[in-house]
Amino acid sequence: QDRLWQMVFDRDRAAGRGAALAGKTLLESDSLMRRLDLVASAQADYAAFDDDTRVMLDAYAAGVNAFIDTTATLPVELDLLGVSPAPWQPWDSGAIFKVRHVLMGAWGSKLWRARVLMALGPEAVSELGVRTAEGGIVIVPPGEEYEGAMADLAPLMPGIEALSRMPEAAGSNSWVVGGSRTASGKPLVGGDPHRLLDVPNVYYQNHLTCPEADVIGYSFAGIPGFPHFGHNAQVAWCITHGMADYQDLYVERFRDSDGALEYAVNDEWRPATTRRETIEVRGGDPVEIDVVSTRHGPVVVGAPASGHAITLRYSALDRPNPGFQCLVPQMLATSVAEMDDAMRDWVDPCNNMTMADAGGTIAFLFRGRVPVRNAANGWLPVPGWNDDHEWQGDIPFSDLPRSRDPETSWIGTANNKVVGDDYPYYLGLDYAPPHRALRVTARLAALDGATIDDIEAMHSDCVSIPSRLLVDALAGLALDNPLEIAARERLAGWDGAMNKALVEPAIYAVTREHLTRQVLQRPAASALAPNPYPGEPAAMGPAARLWSQIPGMLRDGDTSLLAEGETWSTPLAAAFSDAITFLRAELGDDIAQWRWEQLHRTRPVHPLAALFPEAAGLLNPPSVTLGGDADTLQCAGTFPGQSYLINGTSVARYAFDTDSWDMSRWVSPLGASGHPGSPHYADQAETWSAVRMHPMPYSREAVDDDAVTTQRLEPA
Template structure:
């Protein structure tokens, strides 16, 4: 709190203010990644002559900007890096001095905004409209915001700068020399996607696509599927009028029914089991409600079978390059697309993803047989002991424990079994070859604008980043159990319950 405003929320270490997941006296907002495509790659042509390094644009040659940065390396000689910049942005691949290279265009690299002022103005906002106007100076990354205020206004905002250009820019590196793919400014702030006080009575954002085909601007190519949003919609519509309490919202946070699991399980139950293990596994799946519960066996069978089927498809599509493609940086995006397209293909009976002549029944039978063999090897012969939580765990690692492995037991927070997967509102995604959780809710929060003292929240670890603090990971088990703690707001209560007090004294002069 300060004379200008009072705010409660999460901050980024070293960055002033609470940027996301917070509320002040009047407005609350929560953030998730907006998935907008704000970066383009441009293939540039270069030449060297007496005037230095130049690049081609619309038949003329322009001087390239060159910066030389010295990077100091501990225990070794310093390294000098040359950064070449065109009007599209800095070169990130290739060698300009050999004639060709790739530049990246990014709103933050080309022209910044006073984003710190946007954060300040957001903390001063007195309404959803004030908040929307504050974010007019927010640059990048583009975010989804769920918003509400004490005046009864609520909805969704898509905030950040998105360049105006053709969708062709989003697929591959485009020719930078032709001038045919230039940015035409940015989508006007007033025209960014939003839904304020929608007639439905609710707004949902789960990283899904937020514009329809009639939206006049290109926003992006790849968004999360709408499975999570649909489950939240179902849960909201099940609420009786007047029962949307913080407790009810907490139950929706814990929602872990998987819609893809419903599609996948129906297809599995239609196969002819080739052996006794498959009979037992299918009997279990027949009793399953498709909840990705850490204490159930069925999620383990489903996830392992789905993974093997996905890898089978990847091998068919990409051959010997499949493992490299999935294991390298960005491979998780390929894997998400493979699993999504697999689910959609199974649902409509389309075998185009499979090797010629193979049916889904055959592919699913092979995947289930292989999955059960792999699970026996990993978890033992007793199928009743294959609970999802034995594989689906968090494994947080402090950055220093890699450098100082002897201190890992002190630095690393505890590993915990958790519910969910990448398709459930209770998020818990993982890589293609391991079920360790790699994607999760960085925090959970429930804001009640009718009475801020009724708000709740929880962090995956704790309120302190110091491994020696008792609050380093004291929220971890509560977070794993999808429970919440009060988000204190009344200053007298905060003073009464405070364990310690810090005084920040400015240096004189």
């Protein structure tokens, strides 16, 4: 009733039918989804599920269909489109979950490393191709430091050779505090997931009570259970993206054999699986695509007719995925030990799972399926025509990283590296820069006698660690422009807090943006601009990749991307001048008015707003401001090279109190309802903007006291 449009839209996106609803903007996505064949994968999963999981999905589908069959009022989006929803199938939930997570893996980073390799050579891959080249801290054991990843050039050579044959052409925070650091003596849990700000919001605030379970938290529209964030009467759980590597890219050799497409495997040629798909486009002509698959999976980049193309092997698609078998045991768990065991079948995405129970135990589990294979697979697309890079089973569930009641009495995760180099298995290369993790650690280590207020307060931490690097570098510049001098003086006394009401964050952010643009104009970096992989889905451009790397290069005096003999003072001076000119033009001559909130705000856009501009005022939620940036605990990232509008941000915030569940809190960036006309469509936006939270009533009495309206559904 509340999210039917979102369910239908996500189901059609998963099936590669999004363009039929929303037009040509979804054509590229549809093409990828047809190649990945998510619906067939979800159907295979459903057929392999145990009886309890199929019963759950069957009952869920029956409930959805009962509403579709009896409602007199469909969502306004379906009325605008003139569409009636098809019956809900039990496997549709699985397809929705897949489409929400398929682009969260490592394959985009591997294509980026290949791009760096081809433009700048192997030596640049370690520095520019890995997000955590500078090192940081791990999750297990809490706070331990590690050095940045370095490329071993020997295993890279097969990938280099393979790529030379090609033709030219999503973060989050969580934490748990043990009873020895809390006022109640019981654990506290908090965190927030970071994704693009969808309309309606990806997460749905939900409370499910039945004789067997009583669970509250965030669910996905169209999917039963609470796979990511929630609590029952005994256990609280939450996740962040584990940043594991469970997607491999293979460069395949193809040939035409009497009109049939074949691909090489060792010393033989095998027939490729091919089919032609027609994608309907609203307001446009249908588009035909050829879908080609090998033993590794579908071709995702390149044209097999050219002789070489890249295929994707993905843990969630290469065999039936039993992950939904975890949903019911998760809701029924009575301790962190039972919660850990409930995750045995989890596959994708791999997550850092933090949890606490009412008995006082806190724990961490890295959940998900990670294949065991050649180390070179982690760096680049690898040759697919031999068996050197095949998967050799998975990391056993019993060997996945864990921690229970650590001496620190806290566990924090922020998409940082999970374990040190002594861990016997390869998990991944691409972790978030360490800045958020360092702030989480600092806040947690300082807690003593913590309450739920302290957990909520962590969400408002907006201190930028890399800002100091830029401010220190600016101090050495010779300036003569009075406005530039005044701006630098403001930065000199700034503590790095990116409070939205302050001027300093705007000066810093705009300078960093213009410094990225300056670097991209240099010959070395400009060589990264052409993308040698046509059709790469959701490609992240050089500006976004280098934005996170430049502060560290500035600190280390690394001039490898600059012109011959050039120092950082030249692009930095130009960037600072450009930034001040921009701020003056946009916000006026009075530097006191250059507040970060003047530039840094959300602009949530409904996927149908462009198709129906006359309804955009109804469909699009209001814009609000927020502090922070992509490096701060209060996460509010932008698209470098494009604008200062917020895109990747906190799409849910929560704080769970295991001593008194009714003291827990939560907030969403829009509202609980998916109906544009509802008063609850975006009624939490201002609270979210102020980094405050709403009560999260759990007990029957608290729910009844807080209820505004009630609805009773009687079985037919």
